[in-house]
């Protein structure tokens with residue numbers, strides 16, 4: 001028997017006015033999968049992430065989530081408030097409706113997880129870009145999600161911070177976390193994904209396990225996806 005899906009799209013599509021951002025799509029995400037969304041700017045990656053999260057309803061078709069599935073989301077740039085680092089996490093716990101016997105202990109645990117214990121009392125907006133993104137990751141993890149959605153999580157970071165954030169995501173992946181992430185970074189896709197979906201103008205041109213996707217320079221893929229695999233695309 002197949003394992004129940006975390007999320008299933010059935011003919012789900014999204015339109016913005018007359019523009020179709022996601023054409024009718026069937027997609028099944030199994031627990032433990034790490035799905036990379038790749039494709040040029042405007043191909044529909046962010047819209048698909050928002051659809052999976054439930055931030056955006058499909059205009060047609062269905063988006064079915066497993067009962068009681070908790071989803072965390074990380075964007076390219078974190079939106080932080082005029083609060084301390086620790087206060088962000090206390091707020092995230094409340095917003096997630098998390099029932100924690102000791103909220104302070106949970107906040108400390110999250111701070112340790114992302115290496116920000118020493119920054120707990122500092123204003124979040126005073127942190128470096130990489131630290132801010134690590135705080136945003138801790139915030140996304142506060143409610144103990146079963147699925148993490150990441151929209152180009154390291155795209156706006158400098159190389160050092162990029163490595164730090166990616167290492168944290170790798171740690172989560174190694175712990176069995178299910179992920180869907182948008183990325184323009186070929187190496188990151190190879191390091192993190194178990195499966196790759198290539199989008200072009202809101203349509204899925206390729207959907208394959210990461211090994212076959214990259215095998216023989218993407219020989220089995222449609223032309224545009226092959227050029228991505230070979231690093232020949234400008235984005």
Ligand SMILES: Nc1ncnc2c1ncn2[C@@H]1O[C@H](COP(=O)(O)OP(=O)(O)OP(=O)(O)O)[C@@H](O)[C@H]1O
Pocket residue numbers: 016019020021039040041042043044045046047048182
């Ligand atoms: N709020 C919106 N209003 C109107 N059009 C939108 C909106 N959000 C996205 N679109 C359009 O939908 C299409 C898909 O956009 P989306 O942001 O999902 O692409 P993307 O692959 O994430 O791009 P990028 O790599 O630049 O983040 C694009 O044509 C975009 O212009």
